Amino acid sequence: MEIFISELGDAAKKVVLVGKLDIDGAAAIESRLANLASAKDNIVIDMSKVAFIASIGLRHLVMTAKAVARNAGKMLLLDPNPLVTEVLEISGLQGILPIVRSEQEALAALRK
Amino acid sequence: MKPRMTGLANMQKRAFAANQQSVGVIDKWVAEIARGAGLDDRTAFAARLCIAELANNVIQHGLVTPDDQITVTIHPSRERLDIEFQDTARAFDPTSVSGRPAHSEAYEGGRGLMLIKSYASDLRYWHDGRFNHVKLTFQSDDRD
Numbered sequence: 001m002e003i004f005i006s007e008l009g010d011a012a013k014k015v016v017l018v019g020k021l022d023i024d025g026a027a028a029i030e031s032r033l034a035n036l037a038s039a040k041d042n043i044v045i046d047m048s049k050v051a052f053i054a055s056i057g058l059r060h061l062v063m064t065a066k067a068v069a070r071n072a073g074k075m076l077l078l079d080p081n082p083l084v085t086e087v088l089e090i091s092g093l094q095g096i097l098p099i100v101r102s103e104q105e106a107l108a109a110l111r112k
Numbered sequence: 113m114k115p116r117m118t119g120l121a122n123m124q125k126r127a128f129a130a131n132q133q134s135v136g137v138i139d140k141w142v143a144e145i146a147r148g149a150g151l152d153d154r155t156a157f158a159a160r161l162c163i164a165e166l167a168n169n170v171i172q173h174g175l176v177t178p179d180d181q182i183t184v185t186i187h188p189s190r191e192r193l194d195i196e197f198q199d200t201a202r203a204f205d206p207t208s209v210s211g212r213p214a215h216s217e218a219y220e221g222g223r224g225l226m227l228i229k230s231y232a233s234d235l236r237y238w239h240d241g242r243f244n245h246v247k248l249t250f251q252s253d254d255r256d
Contacts, residue, residue: 023135023168052139052157054164055224083157090230091223 001025012042021057037067047080174201
């Protein structure tokens with residue numbers, strides 16, 4: 001799994017994940033997500049290029065979202081594909097890992 | 113009693129070391145067979161996800177040693193996979209776990225078995241005194 005980090009305006013860090021968020025993928029991004037989560041920024045994770053997710057990937061996303069929330073920030077998932085979206089929904093994570101479908105929607109959600 | 117397997121002519125069986133490096137290898141193999149069997153994208157994804165969850169569970173919670181193995185037997189037939197997952201980890205019955213989220217959203221773990229129960233069309237478990245056996249069925253449907 002690859003991870004690319006940029007700025008989404010001045011509202012958030014944008015994290016693009018590419019590949020499979022399985023046991024190897026989760027290990028590959030663990031430290032960088034943890035560092036980001038401690039930086040007191042909002043985070044938008046672009047999930048559109050994540051082809052597969054397993055529960056260990058969900059675990060890392062939940063851990064990151066909780067760390068961001070502890071710093072009064074917000075974390076959003078941007079445009080996961082339908083298969084990944086279904087995993088998130090079945091897992092009952094729509095509250096702690098809210099999904100937006102565009103950067104505009106993300107920015108609007110972060111302004112609330 | 114052991115569930116009967118179908119499609120014996122196309123049966124494929126492989127053994128893997130019970131370690132993290134094997135998970136990606138198993139996933140690629142299951143994906144390849146799912147494609148060959150003509151499964152739709154969701155059903156192929158379901159098969160891959162369930163096998164990944166079983167493998168992760170063995171590796172992370174099964175108290176495995178370097179000698180432990182995971183053996184996967186796949187019986188592909190038209191738009192269907194029957195998969196038997198066998199491991200030498202400590203006995204554990206995944207069918208005994210609730211199919212619903214058992215924790216609050218903030219809980220960080222424990223969703224793998226719930227996903228297996230949600231995604232497999234059929235799920236059975238038995239222990240033969242030495243090995244755990246999990247038999248799963250994935251059948252394409254017309255939801256797409």
